[in-house]
Amino acid sequence: MMTSIFPKGPKNETYQQFFVGQSYLQNLVADPEVNIGVGQVTFEPGCRNNWHIHHQGYQILLVTAGEGWYQEAGQPARHLKPGDVVVTHDGVKHWHGATKDSWFSHVAITTGTPEWLEPVSDEQYQALED
Template sequence: MAKNEQVKNGIFPMGPKNDAYAKYFVGQSYLQGLVNDPEVNVGVGNVTFEPGCRNNWHIHHNGFQILLVTGGEGWYQEEGKPAQKLTAGDVIVTHDGVKHWHGATKDSWFSHIAITAGTPEWLEPVSDEQYNALG
């Protein structure tokens, strides 16, 4: 059994397979939207990653992204900086225009609430070489 599998039963629902964004991920993720109000121009979702899953490098234009880590173990990296290991309670703020990625560690489930404004630009995947070099 993978580490931290209990994140599947977290305080927020895990949601269905993240098929709408699957082409921007390596591995399997799940997405549950948490705010469905057309008058609120900020996305809020619970994103759950299976072990080894990560999203592609991406940039948020005319906005930002805040990650509230709710369980498991994961990684966050901005271009040109070392990756940061994340666990429950960590908070990440990604400013407008910053190229970054996030996802689970190789052997652990990972979940975070993503609060996102602006338009994402999806870029290249994090290579297996880059990812496997992490802790």
């Protein structure tokens, strides 16, 4: 397991049905007057979320530890390392998660409503080069 500046958090049971593998979620902002989600998501090796779209909003990922992947539909996957920043605009279908052999954490800053879609297939995921 790698070290991050934020705690790993509890198992991400609220969103588990939208992940392949185990993830953890540490909410970082819990102010009901702030209409933005801020949390650190930690992925065990091989864990990734389903394809999804943010409607009426966006998502910013700040990579804090480990190695992972980010991919937008129709684009090649992007290999992520600590210090990388990803901006996902409104309506863009995408997924993100750990590499096969590394834990991965990012802070997700999110607005809008997510639409969860199909899982990233094992075939798609295994084709990625760590």
